Structures are given as structure tokens and as C-alpha cells.
Amino acid sequence: MSTxxxxAAALAGFALGFSMIVAIGAQNTFVLRQGIRREHVLAVVAICALSDVVLISLSIAGTGFVLGALPWLMTVVRVAGALFLGGYGVLAARRALRREADALSVSGAEPDAASRRRSLLAAIGTCLAVTWLNPHVYLDIAIVGSLANSHGDARWLFGAGIAAASVLWFTTLGFGARMLAPVFARPLAWRILDALIAVLMLTLAVLVLLPLFTGSGS
Structure with missing residues (x-):
């Protein structure tokens, strides 16, 4: 294989990775919120990036063909994903409507070790859910697998390019979000953000289920 x-394969993968990852969705919204709050950002970024590496590897190895052979799996993923997105949207709506302040604060008492552990476990659980319960991820697997294998011996370099784009994006989104901290020092800013998140999540939940009722789903 020439240099x-x-x-070319790696750059093509990198370009495809950005085109697929840089979009408003449940995963990016969650990473953005964690970044603004500066809560467990490293863990969240690492989970998102490593999950993408695993999913990319599975897609190149042939998971797309498995999903094609077992279409009922996509139905299960759609229903589970819609339930999660809907629940997350309801929680965001509750945060947006509640009266107590949720401003970003740099003062006050530090949480104890038990609270930090609970917070970390909650962040990890939510991050895994918005990543692995997203049905569009499994649709992307088939696309990535097909495109990667079209590069022949360079398919893994193509996948490496996608993975590099994922790592760069989530690192930038997670750690760069803290620059928005001054804006979110006011409770109103959080309420607006949570309202937007609620609308987005509930809309995504409907869109995820829609193909099951229109007959266009797998």
C-alpha cells in the first residue's frame, strides 16, 4: 500500500467522521452540558471517544451485516432509544421549569466523596446511554462499514481517520465548553439551555419512533 x-484513506475517514459527529444530538448536548458545568468532563469525553472507536471497529469488522440480517434488532434499539430520550427530555423540562437557582457556582461547600461518586456514576451511566441507545449510531455502523471496506487494505486507516475526528471533536467540545461558564453563571441561562435540551430530546424521541409507524424503519 502506497503512502x-x-x-487519502485516513483523510477521507477524518472528513466523514466530522460530518457524522458534528451535529446537534443527545450525545453532543450531554457533553456540552457536562463541559459547561465542569463535571467529570474527562470521563465523559473518554467514554464518548472510546465508544466511537469500538463502534467504528465493529462496523469495519462486519456488524453492519449482522444488523442487516437481523432487522428486529433495530426495532429494539429504536424503542429503547426513544424511551431514554423521552425520559431525558422530561427531566430537562423539569429543570427548566423549577424555580430554584441552578447557576454555575465556583463557591460554596465542596461535595463529599460519596456525592462525587454518585455524580460520577450518574454521568457515566447517562453518557453510555446517550451513546449506545442512539439508534442512529447503528445505522451509521452500516454506512461506515460499507465505506471503509470499499477502501480495501486501507479500511482500517479509514477507520482510524474517523476515530481521530471523534477524539478531536469530543475533546474540543467537552473542555472548550468551559469558556461559556460566565454566560451560565445566571440561573436564567440554565433554564433556557434545559428548555432547548427538552425540546431537542423529545423531538428526537418522536423522530426515532416515527419510522416504525410509517413503515420506513428497519
């Missing part, structure tokens, strides 16, 4: 072929 030019390898480089």
Missing part, C-alpha cells in the same frame, strides 16, 4: 493511498 498516498494510506493518507
Amino acid at each position: 498516498s493511498v494510506a493518507l
Whole structure:
């Protein structure tokens, strides 16, 4: 394999990765919120990036063909994903409507060790859910697998390019979000953000289920 072929495959994967990852969705919204709050950002970014590496590897290895052979799996994923998105949207709506302040604060008492552990476990659980219960991820697997295998021996370099785009994006989103902290020092800003998150999540939940009722789903 020539260097030019390898480089072309990696760059093509990188470009595809950005086009698929840089979009408003449940995962990016969650990473953004954690970044603004500066809560367990490293863990969240690591889970998102590593999950993408695993999913990309599975797609190249042939998971897309499995999903094609067992279409009922997509139905299960759609229902589970819609339930999670709907629940997350309801929680965001409750946060937006509640009266108590939820401003970003740099003062006050530090949480104890038990509270930090609970917070970390909650962040990890939510991050895994918005990543692995997203049905569009499994649709992307088939696309990535097909495109990667079209590059022949360079398919893994193509996948490496996608993975590099994922790592760069989530790192930038998670750690760059803290620059918005001054804006979110006011409770109103959090309420607006949570209202937008609620609308987005509930809309995504409906869109995820829609193909099951229109007959266009797998």
C-alpha cells in the first residue's frame, strides 16, 4: 500500500467522521452540558471517544451485516432509544421549569466523596446511554462499514481517520465548553439551555419512533 493511498484513506475517514459527529444530538448536548458545568468532563469525553472507536471497529469488522440480517434488532434499539430520550427530555423540562437557582457556582461547600461518586456514576451511566441507545449510531455502523471496506487494505486507516475526528471533536467540545461558564453563571441561562435540551430530546424521541409507524424503519 502506497503512502498516498494510506493518507487519502485516513483523510477521507477524518472528513466523514466530522460530518457524522458534528451535529446537534443527545450525545453532543450531554457533553456540552457536562463541559459547561465542569463535571467529570474527562470521563465523559473518554467514554464518548472510546465508544466511537469500538463502534467504528465493529462496523469495519462486519456488524453492519449482522444488523442487516437481523432487522428486529433495530426495532429494539429504536424503542429503547426513544424511551431514554423521552425520559431525558422530561427531566430537562423539569429543570427548566423549577424555580430554584441552578447557576454555575465556583463557591460554596465542596461535595463529599460519596456525592462525587454518585455524580460520577450518574454521568457515566447517562453518557453510555446517550451513546449506545442512539439508534442512529447503528445505522451509521452500516454506512461506515460499507465505506471503509470499499477502501480495501486501507479500511482500517479509514477507520482510524474517523476515530481521530471523534477524539478531536469530543475533546474540543467537552473542555472548550468551559469558556461559556460566565454566560451560565445566571440561573436564567440554565433554564433556557434545559428548555432547548427538552425540546431537542423529545423531538428526537418522536423522530426515532416515527419510522416504525410509517413503515420506513428497519
